[in-house]
Amino acid sequence: AQSVTQLGSHVSVSEGALVLLRCNYSSSVPPYLFWYVQYPNQGLQLLLKYTTGATLVKGINGFEAEFKKSETSFHLTKPSAHMSDAAEYFCAVSDGADTDKLIFGTGTRLQVFP
Amino acid sequence: GAGVSQSPSNKVTEKGKDVELRCDPISGHTALYWYRQSLGQGLEFLIYFQGNSAPDKSGLPSDRFSAERTGGSVSTLTIQRTQQEDSAVYLCASSPGALETQYFGPGTRLLVL
Numbered sequence: 001a002q003s004v005t006q007l008g009s010h011v012s013v014s015e016g017a018l019v020l021l022r023c024n025y026s027s028s029v030p031p032y033l034f035w036y037v038q039y040p041n042q043g044l045q046l047l048l049k050y051t052t053g054a055t056l057v058k059g060i061n062g063f064e065a066e067f068k069k070s071e072t073s074f075h076l077t078k079p080s081a082h083m084s085d086a087a088e089y090f091c092a093v094s095d096g097a098d099t100d101k102l103i104f105g106t107g108t109r110l111q112v113f114p
Numbered sequence: 115g116a117g118v119s120q121s122p123s124n125k126v127t128e129k130g131k132d133v134e135l136r137c138d139p140i141s142g143h144t145a146l147y148w149y150r151q152s153l154g155q156g157l158e159f160l161i162y163f164q165g166n167s168a169p170d171k172s173g174l175p176s177d178r179f180s181a182e183r184t185g186g187s188v189s190t191l192t193i194q195r196t197q198q199e200d201s202a203v204y205l206c207a208s209s210p211g212a213l214e215t216q217y218f219g220p221g222t223r224l225l226v227l
Contacts, residue, residue, distance in 0.1 A: 032213070043118075043218040043219055043220040046215055046216075051213075094213075100145060100162060100164070100209070100212055100213060101172075102147075102159060102216065104149075104156060104157035106156045107156065107157070
């Protein structure tokens with residue numbers, strides 16, 4: 001069975017600092033990996049996804065993530081945080097081959113301080 | 115174009131009542147998904163429709179939950195004899211096809227008193 005672990009339910013950074021949100025997955029088949037963001041009182045929005053090919057994936061709003069098979073990780077980074085990045089971030093996995101349903105991590109709430 | 119829409123945006127009901135939640139997917143999207151977001155359980159998959167195939171119901175928590183998709187478009191999630199633990203935000207998503215990006219609606223916030 002697939003699963004996703006997000007380390008740290010809350011992350012706080014200063015504006016301009018590096019953002020690093022951790023995600024590790026478990027999958028018996030090559031995974032499809034996703035990061036979604038949820039702003040307050042809004043729906044989920046796709047930040048980026050990895051399916052095949054290049055392991056460094058660039059997404060919207062300056063975010064990127066790198067698929068590391070050896071570490072079973074898909075950490076999300078942004079070089080310089082902005083106040084508008086404050087939101088909840090969800091990592092998700094699907095096996096891509098057999099089923100389309102997303103298995104989500106428990107989420108990480110990002111706070112950005114001025 | 116228009117995104118995924120869900121109605122109602124908020125629903126308050128009494129324990130034991132039935133509720134219906136509606137999802138209008140993006141036009142032309144053949145795949146439709148229901149998820150539930152609750153404090154205790156995080157984001158959970160409920161059910162998945164793809165074209166005319168039999169739906170994947172593997173995530174439905176009990177037989178009080180059911181969903182249908184009429185004409186390959188609008189979907190209704192029905193919860194019978196609601197319980198307090200059903201209180202959650204119910205999210206709908208659609209995608210152009212299998213293995214494509216899922217686009218989420220704003221959700222329906224259900225509160226069972």
